[in-house]
Amino acid sequence: MALSPGHGCDPAAPSLAVIGAGVAGCALAARMRRLGWQGPISLWESGRGPGGRASTRRSRHDDLVRLDHGAPLLSISGSPQPTLLAPLLDGGWVEPWSGALAQLDGEGRLIAGGTDPLTQGDLYRGRGGMDQLCRGLLELGGTGLELHSQCLVCDLAPTAHGGWELLDQQQQRLDVADWLVLSGTLLVHPRCQTLLGWPEPPLQPLARTLRDPQLERAAAAIAAIDSSPRCALLVLIQASAAEAWRRLPFRLLSFEAAAERRWGLSRLSIQPLEDGRCAVVAHSSAAVARLHADVIGSRSSVAQLPGVSPSPQREQTLIDTLASALSAVMEPWIAPLVLEGADPQLMRWGAAFPEGFGLASELMLCPQSRIGFCGDFISGPGFGRIEGALRSGEELAEQLLAAMGPASVPAQGQPA
Ligand SMILES: Cc1cc2nc3c(=O)[nH]c(=O)nc-3n(C[C@H](O)[C@H](O)[C@H](O)COP(=O)(O)OP(=O)(O)OC[C@H]3O[C@@H](n4cnc5c(N)ncnc54)[C@H](O)[C@@H]3O)c2cc1C
Known part of the structure; x- marks a missing residue:
């Protein structure tokens, strides 16, 4: 392009x-x-x-599908604001975000708000997908x-x-x-x-x-x-099953350290789509991503690079592992979790966060x-x-x- x-x-x-x-x-x-x-x-x-x-991952065949599979949000905590933020807001490329934030502790208790360093300060998102930024x-x-x-x-x-x-x-x-x-x-x-x-x-x-x-x-x-890796499970919930996801008391759920160890997940991002469907992105913990260091999502752009060869079998095993973790976490709200027709996909971020x-x-x-x-x-x-x-x-x-x-x-x- x-x-x-x-x-x-x-x-x-x-x-x-x-x-x-x-x-x-x-x-x-x-x-x-x-x-x-x-x-x-x-x-x-x-x-x-x-x-x-x-x-944002989009579909060639379906204009309404979009999944923010990396950063779901942008937070500004320092001042003064970055100079480019105001023209981005004025141009309608980004917009303030005020969805519900929550944190999950190791006992499965939900804490409203929370202390996730990625969500401190003023929150924004790309209007129509993070790639709009x-x-x-x-x-x-x-x-x-x-x-x-x-x-x-x-x-x-x-x-x-x-x-x-x-x-x-x-x-x-x-x-x-x-x-x-x-x-x-x-x-x-x-x-x-x-x-x-x-x-x-x-x-x-x-x-x-x-x-x-x-x-x-x-x-x-x-x-x-050094940097810490993440894997992401991406699912697209069909409109008939999406209402339960829309009713959740959070749009972004961060996992405390004990919860990360228990479920192997670090964050869950609920992204309702305009036509009633709902994209859900579950980010693994760094430990799970390290354990599966050589597994790459075959539909991610890194898989197209010369020298990179994804293994569909290992990819499916990791998708299944993340899907069962998601199912266990969602039990208080959505049980049983049925991902049939949700087209689960995997994305690997080998260097998600510098350390x-x-x-x-x-x-x-x-x-x-x-x-x-x-x-x-x-x-x-x-x-x-x-x-x-x-x-x-x-x-x-x-x-x-x-x-x-x-x-x-x-x-x-x-x-x-
Ligand atoms: C799962 C996840 C969740 C996150 N959540 C948040 C959040 O909630 N809030 C937040 O503020 N941040 C979050 N982040 C971090 C945020 O995404 C990054 O800090 C930010 O996007 C980094 O931007 P960048 O331009 O520095 O790097 P990148 O986005 O990595 O851009 C570098 C670009 O260079 C390209 N590139 C590199 N080498 C070459 C080459 N040799 N040839 C061609 N192209 C090349 C890469 O493909 C890439 O597109 C998250 C990140 C991940 C992975």
Whole structure:
């Protein structure tokens, strides 16, 4: 999928390639434009469309089906608010969320509200699906943004003029740009070795040979970031059975640590659809996801990547395990739980949440090598959440423009 080919921008301005069209990559592009940057921006995304971990699974055959299988919500707890939030709300891309929140303890008791760190602060969701957040950001980016979906960037090479080449699996050039931003960690982190069988994260040898101390420190720090995985069971409850789900005293149920251990689930998100059906997404605990580390949902976009081979049998076993956990949890409200016709599917998030401290914001930009990093793995307010991804994209845009120099933005640059 290519979005808005790069006309309407200033071909004389330096070009920027962004790897990843999740919240951070899209926020970076939007903020650059709103600060007046007119150079060409290309975004390279391995998934089917923008969104990353804040995306929505849709059906080619049924327009009304949508399941937010990663983040179901966006919470803003820091102040001031991210700059892009107001235009996203004004444009109708996101909306405030006030559904019922609850937490489940290890005895099966329901506590209204709760202390889930993912639901503290002001809550919002994408209007019509979480992927609308990234679509809105791309829209705010205006003309001259090129989005290339279903394109995995497998390698990088510095150019003779100090820029970057992006390469595919066959080492064919996908793009060449003056500046490069990585909004995901795949090309820097050793998990690409286990996930894709690559011999080494491609940026690591380059960081050693480019003799840029800032880049060496950033690459080492990113490689050391641990992350915790999740699996998600996705079910679509038909309208005839959905009323019971709509009547539940919660729309989002978080599991306390003891409840996670007991049921192997961490969250349950109830997502009523417009036509009476109801999407239900059950996220596993990190422990269950680790136990099934090599099981990948065959309908997820990661399963299409070269080097990844899903096992339908193991996938079915994990679907059955998560479905029985869901059935046990729902017993007080819906029993027996019948998932016939609910088309259970599996999604694996190998790196759902970064852990520890993340990448220090002083290391986000390496001006000597013309490379920058943004994403929820940058330390600071909102770390590990959409808020952090948004803020990091905004922050990097400002740092990049300062590094590119005043010539990169005309005097009448559009305000944020
Ligand atoms: C199950 C789950 C529940 C969550 N719940 C919440 C919540 O309630 N609230 C909240 O605020 N946050 C939540 N989060 C976290 C939130 O989703 C993330 O913090 C946020 O979406 C991260 O955005 P990002 O842009 O930093 O990274 P990503 O969304 O990971 O975006 C990076 C993108 O880069 C692409 N990419 C990477 N490498 C390459 C490459 N080499 N070539 C091409 N493309 C590449 C990836 O495909 C991806 O789309 C949840 C996450 C998960 C998984």
